[in-house]
Amino acid sequence: MSVVVTNIANDVSESQLSSFFSFCGKIDSIDxxxxxxxxxxxxxxxxxxxxxxxxxxxxxQLSSLKLDVNPLDHKSPEPSLSTNEAPASYSDISQEDKPKSAIMAELLSHGFVLTDVAIEKSAEFDQTHGISSRFTNFVSSLDSKYGISTSAHSADDKYSISANAAAVESTVLKYLDKALGTAPGVKVRKFYNDAFKTVADIRAEARRLADIREGKPFQTDQTDQTEGEHVIPESASVSL
Known part of the structure; x- marks a missing residue:
């Protein structure tokens, strides 16, 4: 499906536009x-x-202007959810399978500035249409395959990473907190499994993702409320 994006500032390049919209999913072409x-x-x-x-x-807002995004035929696509019930492995989940609110958290974590209105739209979409079974199976598969559980750990190991979890790609740690089995870990797992989220929840998860990438310790209640001037990244990885 195609969309038309208008009101794009002249200093935005095709690669920057691709970097931004690739968080939505695979792009076939940009003109x-x-x-x-x-x-x-x-x-x-x-x-x-x-x-x-x-x-x-x-x-x-991208650069100095707010984008206007519309379907090419001016008709909004009908909502649909993945009906694939087969568990997904940690390596094959796609952007298209993820909750909309999770994608917004990824965008925020990479330095893009989103308004509360855009974030609220994503939360409303997830509440209305639910979370795809493929994605919830993906999160569940991490629990069983790598021994990530929501049960309480002892004080000695509550901040450790299990040997299995440490061996897999960092993808796993971006979905479930590094403090496996602790209250923060439960909160993060809940974020990805529950459709209901607030703007504060999404901004807090964005901060967590950014901190993981930067090697900083995760603070459970830290929320990023900043909507400052945005510098567009030339390239941003969306493999989370």
Missing amino acids: LTKDGDLQQAKIVFAQQEAAKTALLLSGT
């Missing part, structure tokens, strides 16, 4: 052209689910 004094882009996504996420980003 960035002049639109009067500004720019516009036609973005073709590989899956409809990615386009739905992109539509939630309308009104988000």
